[in-house]
Amino acid sequence: MGGVLEIGVQPVTVLLNEELEYIGDNALYGICNTMLPKKIKYIGANFTLLPSVAFWNASDVKVQKPDGFYSWEYCYNIALPEQLEYVSEKGFYFWTPEFSMRAIDGNFTVLQIPENAKNVPCLSNILVIQYSVNEKNNKYSSKDGWLFSRDGKKLYRTTSEIDFSKKQKGREVTFKKISKGTYKTYVRIKEGIEEIASQAFASIVNRSADILDVQFITPNSLKCIDRGALFENRSYFDTWDDSVTSVKIAGEVPQFTGDISPDSAYKRKVYVKKQYREKFIKELFEGQQLSDKQKNQIKKCIIGY
Numbered sequence: 001m002g003g004v005l006e007i008g009v010q011p012v013t014v015l016l017n018e019e020l021e022y023i024g025d026n027a028l029y030g031i032c033n034t035m036l037p038k039k040i041k042y043i044g045a046n047f048t049l050l051p052s053v054a055f056w057n058a059s060d061v062k063v064q065k066p067d068g069f070y071s072w073e074y075c076y077n078i079a080l081p082e083q084l085e086y087v088s089e090k091g092f093y094f095w096t097p098e099f100s101m102r103a104i105d106g107n108f109t110v111l112q113i114p115e116n117a118k119n120v121p122c123l124s125n126i127l128v129i130q131y132s133v134n135e136k137n138n139k140y141s142s143k144d145g146w147l148f149s150r151d152g153k154k155l156y157r158t159t160s161e162i163d164f165s166k167k168q169k170g171r172e173v174t175f176k177k178i179s180k181g182t183y184k185t186y187v188r189i190k191e192g193i194e195e196i197a198s199q200a201f202a203s204i205v206n207r208s209a210d211i212l213d214v215q216f217i218t219p220n221s222l223k224c225i226d227r228g229a230l231f232e233n234r235s236y237f238d239t240w241d242d243s244v245t246s247v248k249i250a251g252e253v254p255q256f257t258g259d260i261s262p263d264s265a266y267k268r269k270v271y272v273k274k275q276y277r278e279k280f281i282k283e284l285f286e287g288q289q290l291s292d293k294q295k296n297q298i299k300k301c302i303i304g305y
Contacts, residue, residue, distance in 0.1 A: 023047050025088065040081050041116075043091040076126075079112040089121045108160065113140055113147075120147065120156070122199040127160035154195040158187075158202045158216070188217040198228030198258050201247065213245050215271075220251040226258035227284065230270050231298065245269060248305075253280045260288050266297040274304035 014028070020037040025044035033049050108129040113120055115134040130145035140156070141148050147157040189196075201216050218225070230247055246269035253276050272280045281302055285295060 036081050038081050039083050041083050041085045043087045045088040045090040047091045048093040077110045080114050082114045084114055085116045086119045087121050091121055129159050155193050155200050156197045160202045185214045189219050191219045191221050193219050195224040196229050198226040199232045200229045215246045215248055217248045218250050222254050224255040227256050227260045228258045231260045231264045270302050271305050277304040
């Protein structure tokens, strides 16, 4: 079962041994699981999880309504097992047929990261509003819910919701009214960030206003950015949500890491200074296995300012 629709229609569920420590790639692909073993240390690719409402209420995953949430909104507080060290980028798949975990149905997720975690995947099928990191974790840290490296110089993940009523420590947020009910939103990442990881930019939910456009603005201190942060592989759920439409590179051309996925929709606009546009494109394409058609699509997305 490779997609959400198949999982929802015909689930096969197993109960895993509590002593289980290692799940290899594809070991349980297409099988829905109702729990995470408490002693699990490693989760490979294509580990799927289909929790029911009863599971949420009866396990370490708590359903709560934080202050400020509407009556129809829920927050799933997911505490990853304490022994968990590594999760493949395609290791987790949280979904439930009773309550969607997307904001379209008013549901959000707080993800608690344990002490030993060394790799936290991008959970593209849920809206994480806060990353909470164990203070003893040597790799990650959290500010205003965003996920950073321990030294605060690398940005791993942004979150889906921004509180416009509070001053943000990790970034500056402003928005400009275009017309009644429509706004252009600017999220300025703080100075001091030197690296941005793949799939760092989340689709943002602003419950106080309709969003016309969201733009992440990188700091002048940026030295390195993963290509996947600019042109990531679009998931099933991203087909209806294009709220994150652009990234603005404030400084010079950064170094590039990672690869551009050939499966990307190439919809995100990337703004670079006019004098750097050609150099930006040249270095962005260096070492990438892309067709001429794909390169032309990407060039149209890169705009000089």
